[in-house]
Amino acid sequence: MADFFTHFSCVLDVGTVDNAWMHDETTGDPQQVVEFVLRCARAFRLRGRWGFQWANSCSRPRIGAFSGGAHLLDLGRRKTISWMTTDRWLAMALNGGNPDAGGQGDDLA
Template identity: 50%
Template sequence: MADFFTHFSCVLDVGSARNAARAMTIYLDLLAEYQIDDAGGIPFAVSVEPAHGAGRLWIRDDRTGDPAQVVVFVLRCAHKFRLTGRWGFQWANTCTRPRVNAFGGGAHVIDLGSRETVAWIATYGWLEDTIAGKT
């Protein structure tokens, strides 16, 4: 049997160490809202790492992650801390064994000020559409 994973690692600058600490509460609230715990598979991990800076959050998967939940979290941080500018991240879909259509990825860009998606792409749908001549 094959195992499927979604991997990502990115940094969100929330402006200060104080905001970074407050962002951890937003993260825990999100987990509680969706009733997610370690046993249920956390959709992503967040921490403050000295290598990235005191006001920057390291967002990543620990085993596999959910990019949609990262977007929800980042939008909540953008609202709470009045972040501006564009931010984005990319992910990779992988599999432990060779499987047709088991590999791919995507990217998502957000305008933090307007709290709207600028653009996103998932390669699986793009590949099928392009082969079929739909794009």
């Protein structure tokens, strides 16, 4: 069994962080946050842009165990506008890609 553990954390900006902190004691999944927010947008007829950042951390130094990213949603259209992860962004930039592109999509095939 591994002697480290990974944590996932995300803060939802809803006016107060007291009721908007989401975390998982294992790996977490930002897509689950997206699905939750889009369900809320549908149920409450929310409009406009909304986004969140997430972080994956580790209890010990491990290569590849630390990362994070961001996700931008259009609540009215109920879809993703853009997203990025830190590891994808860095890999694209190191491979000569445009670091301003954000790291979205499957550009690293």
